[in-house]
Amino acid sequence: MTTAAFMILLAGTVGAYLLNRHAAEQIRNRGARLHSLAGFHGLYGALLVAVPTLVVVLVWLLVEGAVIDRLVMSGLPAAALDGLGAGERQLILSEITQLAGGRQFGQPQPWVLEAAARMVRLRLASDVLLVATVLALGGGMAVLAWRRVSPDFRARQQAERIVNGLMVFCSTIAIFTTVGIVASLVFETGRFLAMIPWTEFLLGTRWEPQMAIRADQIAAQGSFGVIPVFLGTMVITVVALVVAVPVGLFSAIYLNEFASPRTRRMVKPVLEILAGVPTVVYGFFAVLTIAPALREFGAATGLPIAPNTALAAGLVMGVMLIPFISSFTDDALTAVPRSLRDGALALGATRAETVMNVLFPAAIPGIVGGILLAVSRAVGETMIVVMAAGLIAKLTLNPLDSVTTVTVQIVTLLIGDTAFDSPKTLAAFALGMLLFVVTLAINVLALRIVRKYREIYD
Amino acid sequence: MNRAAAPVTPAVLATVKIQARGVQVFYGAAHALKDVSIDILDRTVTAFIGPSGCGKSTFLRCLNRMNDTIEIARVEGTILLDGQDIHDSGVDPVQLRARVGMVFQKPNPFPKSIYDNVAYGPRIHGLARNKAELDAVVERSLRRAALWNEVKDRLASPGTGLSGGQQQRLCIARAVATSPEVLLMDEPCSALDPIATAQVEELIDELRSQFSVVIVTHSMQQAARVSQKTAFFHLGHLVEYGDTEQIFTIPRDPRTESYISGKIG
Structure with a gap:
């Protein structure tokens, strides 16, 4: 039935387009001068039908389920729900829903069967009502649009206004999503900081988030000092940059200035393939190739190299960042005017x-911008470090040691048995918030530098 | 050295600095310059005139092998600088360009300070042994380019912050600082206003006492004002070459006459 509603909507839109265009052409053929082209009259009709009807259908589909559930629950016999908690009500509702979907388990009570039957009836009624609404609204709008067709009607401006509104709506979706994400982070971080003082979080040097979830569990009192975790992120980021910056810079300079066009044509796409490798694959590479090689090297030379080193994760992350830095450098060098070169x-x-x-x-501001963006990617990179870095937070700067990162901790805190009122889980949001603030600051800095650089030549 | 002291009629006294014989240039399949032979004199201003796309800039860029930097360009024929073939395998284009300086159509100061712009050439060629010598070279070059008085108090400020005319004179100072023997100028005044143009022209006239100057220009008045010798290019051919006065008063070739009188070009 929903499909039918959408088909009607589509047909109505096309119909309104044709109807309006035909009406406008008729006027023109009678010799009157139209303000807008006939196509715009058609577009206006189509938009006037499509936009409001589509909004109604979507809203309908969104709220339909909740409304039906509430109607069904309120229609149950008064005694059935007496003294039941929220969870138990939920169970009854899901049993009814299962029955209404045709899946019966065991022998349900008669009032449940009756409720399921009512749910089916309500759903059918809702569907019919939806189709009727679409028909009425779409038809009404089509007639309205059709009646507006006249030589003086400014269909182009009206259609453009509707399209303009659609574009504004689409761009606000991204903005509202961001606002929502930030809001949820801020909210949960606030709850976390209500349990753990911010001084301990930001200045503490011990990160041991394992703590009792239930009162009867035996576990250590958790400590939430973020410094060792951030230090781990920093060590890995530095290792990654030590690899990526020189390699990326020199390969870009070589390709831009020294390589023959043929070499450039062949090498550049290969370099860009690196950017297309999924980070999971980089993670494999780190765990299965780099880490064992480092371990063997350590065994051969007597160096104390941990199995999960910051070095392995950092090296592979550096490889991942090479195309990032080289393409930024390439752009910056290409933007330097030929006249300077000459x-x-x-x-x-x-x-x-x-x-x-x-x-x-001349290119350095653009290059610095690229490097900063690479830093913020390295700081936020998750998959490689989840696979290749360690889990234990250690207060160390030694890249041969095992370290953990902010992203790894977020993942581990949210995996498995979680309760959203424990500091253990909420700590993940606080870490996320911190990560967000740091990468945002780096990105803002990078974009400012890049923009300043643009002003020099434009 | 006598000639430098008394450059009364340099065109007569000057020796040949550059000898070009049968120079051809191809850009890919396009034949841009066809069989050009010319003798460019020392301590003389030589003007290349001709309509757009006639090959005058192309030929200018042959003289310091700047065409090497264009992938698809191919140069044939011989060009002798002081009797030595500049395409000889023993000639390093980098050293050649230190001897044959170039000023471009658009001012192209480096994004560095005024001082560093001028000091760049002397630095990379090791022309100054210490800071004092370098300072002297910078000051002398800026004075020659008639820019010293305007910038002496802000040598550390960026060269890109100067006005268009000042930037072009800075570029001339930069080219002069390496003490080249020949100075090539590719329409050096096309981006300048009349006042700056007059300053640059005055400068060109003064540079003649030390260098051989070759200037490409679209302005026939400019060619007549600053040059002693003029070469007229048309469709890749060197049509006529002679004393500037003769070219502008009694041209031998009908094409030169049409161009000068404004009928073609």
Whole structure:
């Protein structure tokens, strides 16, 4: 039935388009001058039918279930729900819903069967009502649009206004989602900070979030000092940048300035393939290739190398960031005007001197912007570190040691047996909030630098 | 050295600085320059004139092998600088460009300070042994480019912050600072207003005492004002080359005459 409603909507839209366009063409054929082209009259009709009807259908589908559930529950015999908690009511409702869907378990009580039958009737009524509404509304709007067709009617402006509204609506979806995410983070973080003082969270040096969820459990008193976790993130980020920045920079400089066009055509796409490798695959690579190699190296040389090192995770993350940095550098170098290049070459500078003394300084703001964006990706990267980094938070700067990161902790805190009123779980939101603030700050800084750089040449 | 002291009629006294014979340039399949032979004199301003796309800038860029930087360009023929073939395998284009400086159509100061812009050439070629010498080179070059008085108090401010005319004179100072023997100028005044143009022209006239200057220009008045020798290019051919006065008063080739009188181009 819902499909039928959508079909009617589609047909109505197309119909209104054709109807209005035909009406406008008729007017034109009689010799009157139309303000808008006939196509715009058609578009106006189509939009006038499609937009409000679609909104009604979507809202209807959203609230339909809840309304029917409430009607069914309120129609139950008064004695059936007496003294039942929220969970038990929920169970009864789901039993009714199952029955209404045709799945019967055991021998339900007669009043449950009756409720299920009522639910089926209500659903049918709702569907019929929906189709009727769509028909009435769509038809009404089509007639309204059709009656407006006249030589002077500004269909183009009206249609553009509706389209404009649609675009505004779509762009606000992204904004509201962001606002919602931030709001939920802030709310949960607030709850966390109500249990754990912020001084302990931000300045504490011990991260042991394992604590009793139920009163009868035996567990340590959790401690929530974020410093070792953040230190882990920083160690891995630094290792990643030590790999990615030089490799990315030099490969971009080589491809941009020294490579022949043929080499460039072949190498550049290969480099960009790196950007398309899923991070899970990078994670495999870190765990199955890099980490054992490091361990063997450690065994051979006597270096104390942990099985889950920050080095392995950082190295692989660095490889992941190479295309990021090289493509930013490439763009920045390409944006340097050719005249600067010629100017340096004409003074007798070699290609290397031209790159190092002239192009690089001119491109540096763009490159720095790229590196900062890479940093914020490294800080927020999850999959590689979940697979390759450790779980225990250690207060160390040694990349050969096992460390954990903010993202790894968020994942582990939210996996498994969780209760959303325990500091253990809420700590994940506080970590997320901290991560969000840090990456936001880095991104803002990066975008500011990139924008400042644009002003130089445009 | 006598000639520098008394450059009364340099065109007569000057020796040949650059000798080009049968120069051809191809950009991919396009034949941009066809069989150009010319003798460019020392301590003389030589003007290249001709309609757009006639090959004058292309030929200019041959003289310091800037065409090497364009992937699809191919240059044939011989160009001798002081009798030595600039395409000889023993010639390093980097050193050649230090001897044959170039000023471009659009001012292109580096995004560095005024001082560093001028000091760039001397630095990369090791022309100054210490800071004092470098300071002297920078000051001398800026004075020659008639820019010293305007910028002497702000040598540390960025060269890109100067006005268009000042930027172009900065670029000239930058080119002069490496003490080239030949200075190539590709329409150096096309982005300048009349006042800045007059300053640059004055400067060109002054540079003649030390360098051989080759200037590409679209303005025939400018060619007549600053040059002693003029070459007229048309459709990739060098049509006519002679004393500027003769070219502008009694051109031998009918195409030169049509161009000068405004019938073609």
